[in-house]
Amino acid sequence: MTPSADAAPPRRPTTAGDTTAENPWPVRMLAAKMDAYIAKMPWTWVEGQVVQVSDRPGSSVVFVTLRDADTDMSLPVTLSRRVLARLRDVLPDGLGHGTRVVVHAKPEFFAKRGSLSLAADDVRPVGVGELLARLEHLKRLLGAEGLFDAARKRPLPFLPAVVGLVCGRASAAERDVVENARLRWPAVRFEVREVAVQGPNAVTEVVAALRELDADPAVEVVVLARGGGSVEDLLPFSNEALVRAVAAVRTPVVSAIGHEVDAPLLDLVADVRASTPTDAARLVVPDVAEELAGLAQLRSRARRGVQGRVEREVAGLAALRSRPVLARPQTLVDVRATEVDAARGRARTALAARLDRAGVDVVHLRSTVRALSPASTLARGYAVVQRRDGALVRAPGDAPAGTDLRVRLADGEIAATATS
Template sequence: MRILTVAEATAYLKDLIEFDPVLTDVWIRGEVTTMTRSAAGHVYFNLSADEIQISCVLFRGTQRSVLAMPQVGEEVLAHGRITIYEARGQYQLMVDNVAPVGVGVLQLQFEETRRRLEAEGLFNVERKRPIPKMPATIGVVTSAQGAVWHDIQNVVTRRFPIVELILAPSIVQGPDAPAELTRSLRALDDTNRCDVIIIGRGGGSAEDLAAFNDEGLARAIFTTRAPVVSAVGHETDTCITDLVADLRAPTPSAAAELCVPDSAEIVVRLGFALTQAQSSVREVIRADREQVQRGLTATHHRSPMRSIDRARQQVDNTIGDAHRIVPRLLSAFRREVASLDTTAALLDPRSIMRRGYAIVSTRTAGEERRVTTASGAIEAAQVEIAFQDGRARATVRQEQE
């Protein structure tokens, strides 16, 4: 037998409840019997049914995303996860959405998918890509038999007929529609030819539009290389694809208009740009003509012969300076050369030897070394003596004072 403390038993039950897949994602139906709001803005209320009640908490940060705020006496559907408040050992529902009982299953599924994808960042405005202003190729995912494909073709042909349209046909409603829409979208994106992709269908009931609330389709739109424009139903209809796409269009025809420019407007803009360019060129030509005219007038008042005369005078002055300076430089150069010649003659060893001096050297390992002292000569023993007219070898016997 194992004995648990109150804390251990509570922690054990908390783990069982909070890791149960059913209790972590559950809708609970009941009547709101009591409700209080804390100073921090959190809402605490009870759901009751058949004399049984469960405590619920709706935190302030979650309140802005619920379908409806709970009101005492109303029967509602509350979504969230079951947890245990350990301090009291009491289980409670951590609410993240509240809806009136009259809300249909499709709307609840839509809200669940929307909240989950929004929490993951799939709807973030920062990641939405710009739609190219002048695409070369537009991909379209819709039914080949519906009016949407023909409407898009008509709009594109009227506004910008040089654009290529590629249809990836798919059914747009029914249980098989989400998977087929996803396959067609990915196949179209994998061609790597589309500058932008339009996915859409005409209006219909909530059941007809349900395929465009599919989570798998939303994730496929999020991962496409080309930006995606969602055009589902009418302007009042909002689907998950509208939220995850890079741009939402109120109708398929509006999507086509948003994806291509109007060729008539382009012609008008080009005409305006051409007029501006012509005006700018005429202004440049006028300014250049005025500048040339000013140059001709200035040349007329200033004769070029004056410049030539000044240049000639400068040349004459330079030649005169050269006649005066060059002889003096040559004379100084000659005196410098003579002085260097005299100094070289005095320092020439042969001139010194002609006065009776000689150079004593010795050879060690083939290398000649000068002998400048008597002790060095005795140490070498054999020396060579260079005279002005030749060399002689000598043996040194002793040193004399």
């Protein structure tokens, strides 16, 4: 069944959430919706770096590309010549590549091209004082998170076989690190990543190189090196994204940015800070001459220690050999033999005395027993009278007439009968 020719076509959804595969928005409607939404956005202040300036003669506007300081994201900005003319007082050379600015702009969406841009009515360059104030604020913020704590810093390996180096292209910093490190330890190898070390691409390229070296298991330490420069030139090494990337890697990182007086935030988050690229070479590898001298010194100390120990032991043996007990070892046996003889004599004397006392005690006990024995009493003429059942007769009533009796004498016994 076909729909009636008079049936009304389906209505377009009024919101994006109501669209379906069967009832979608056409491109023109989506562009119109986006245009209406973006038109409601208020004016806002935006910060970024100038990466491109298009100033066409005869045009009433100047086109500038503003890039985010931490990423590759960028947006076109339209400036009137009147706005650009106000910059001549603070920027005599005008907007240049890498200039950090703050613009007061309103987003604009061009539906026909499907592009977004900013229309600016004010542009202000970010001065050094303001930059330093922002860096100080960022320093406090990252410090409160613990990114600069000494407890999270890792020690450098004593003798790394491979050193990662992130530096500028054909830079003096690269030569300083590589040449001085090889003078100290010729066998050291380098994995060098040459990147932009200033300008809008510096942060992205340095972070990418750092992560690439950190992923290489052969690299044991990474050096970030750059020569000196102005505050603006060294800004990438105080960038929050770069600082967090350094804090996140597993490989120890050495910061060798600028000169002694330069202090980017990278110095605070790195595991070790080198005052110059040359100082970084000194920190990452030992000096072979110093190590050989140290080994020679240790060998000499070990030799002297062993010789001293042997000499002390020899002297101790000589002292032992000179003692009488070792000069005539039987002396020990003689002394012990004398002690044994004396002990035997004392034991013999003690045993004899004990036996004599025991014999006397036996004689006394024998006399006492004999005196108390009933047999002795019987030997003096006494007798013991018992009935046949063994009961003793102690009184006449115990043996009535006719009772059979046993009379025990000293030499035997006799039978008797009680007659009265």
